[in-house]
Amino acid sequence: MYEFSYHKSASVDGAVEAMNKAEDGKFVAGGQTMLPTMKHRLAAPSDIIDLGGIAELVGITVEGDSINIGAMTTHAAVAASGDVQTMIPMLAKLAGNIGDPAVRNRGTIGGSIANNDPAADYPAAVLALGATVKTNKREIAGDDFFTGMFETALADDELITSVSFPKPTAAAYMKFENPASRYAIVGVCVAKTDDGIRVAVTGATPCVHRGKQLEEALKGEFSSAACVGVDVPEDQMNADIHASAEYRAHLVKVMTKRAVDACT
Amino acid sequence: MPAVAMNVNGNAVSGEVEPRTLLVQFLRESLRLTGTHVGCDTSQCGACVVHVNGKSVKSCTMLAVMADGCDVTTIEGLATDGSMHPMQQAFMDNHGLQCGFCTPGMVMTALDIVNRNGNDLNEATVRKELEGNICRCTGYHNIVKSVQAGAKAMGE
Helix, strand or coil: CCCCEEEECCCHHHHHHHHHHCCCEEEECCCCCHHHHHHCCCCCCCEEEECCCCHHHCCEEEECCEEEEECCCEHHHHHHCHHHHHHCHHHHHHHCCCCCHHHHCCCEHHHHHHHCCCCCCHHHHHHHCCCEEEECCCEEEHHHHEEECCEECCCCCCCEEEEEEECCCEEEEEEEECCCCCCEEEEEEEEEECCEEEEEEECCCCCCEECHHHHHHHHHCCCHHHHCCCCCCHHHCCCCCCCCHHHHHHHHHHHHHHHHHHHC | CCEEEEEECCEEEEEECCCCCEHHHHHHHHCCCCCCCCCCCCCCCCCCEEEECCEEEEHHHCEHHHHCCCEEECHHHCCECCECCHHHHHHHHCCCCCCCCCHHHHHHHHHHHHHHHCCCCCHHHHHHHHHHCCCCCCCCHHHHHHHHHHHHHHCC
8 A cells, every 4th residue: 555644534624624635635434445445556545534533424314204324324334224124125235235244344335335336236226216415515316426437426525425315115126246245246226216117227337327228118017027128238238257248238137127026 | 653542452552653554454563463364455354353343344454543542352352361252162162263364353253243143143144244254274164153152152
């Protein structure tokens, strides 16, 4: 790991101020992706601004028909939350299957979505449930947040404060996971929401995306059989040692069918 | 260099570290607590698992400065008055190790499993919960038995 300067603030304003003063600063949440990346020398920020001391970013609150999760809330806390288990059980289950127990004790929802790894789980939930990402500057609709591989709508000095998930009528997430990392080779989140049926696909392409054709098919008839005839183009799929593009395209449909079955 | 102070195995410790010093380096190199091991250094193998404020973490994937002010427990903190902790004893009784390299992390993870799941653990739960700890000798069979026996012994 290259050298860097370390800052820790007890407030959002303090963290943003430290970021503005830094030459090439990075916020660090739980560090479960950031630190391995820095150890591999794939990232070399001049300054690390640790968000671990900001109490207001931690916690889960029910706000009417939505559940608001503070950016620094760990995966373990989301998985164990009675409120999340009751209102959006799919989300608790998703959080409880990220990485492994020790990673879940450090990794956070804010860190996961700000990083926007193409194979991360939370982005699929944010997109499928139509969540709202709240920052120190504004509120960003889930549909507008993920802009490309490891890219988001966040500005350099913008910090996620919480993510608000509206309660769906029904939702399920199915992941075909890499057996070593538990990252999604393909993960599909299907939700019945006030906004209609939403399908989000992670792991398959360079950035999480809505499966619009699958949504159209499911609007006609919400059943796994309705997905059979949908064309999932191979040419946009990721291909690596874990799965070819052809296999990933196939998995998108299989995981969607399983998620639909789990919804009904 | 930043100063860090934390409580390790019940003892107040402090030191000056580079910001990039990992918690596991601080434990092993500054405090000479070499029971915590570094296996993969990529947060996959679990040999470096310690407890920070009562929760299992991979100490190769946390900066020492991030643990400032925290309570840290390592494998050295488990035995009391020369007697092994029931979970350590269970690994010995059930032949839950061969080379022993992964054992400190396995034991610390096992205690975290008991903290969250209680003393009556079924095999499926233990196997699922051990996903972040890799052993290259025993094939896990006796490790799972050890965790179940240790959990039970802790409840007695």
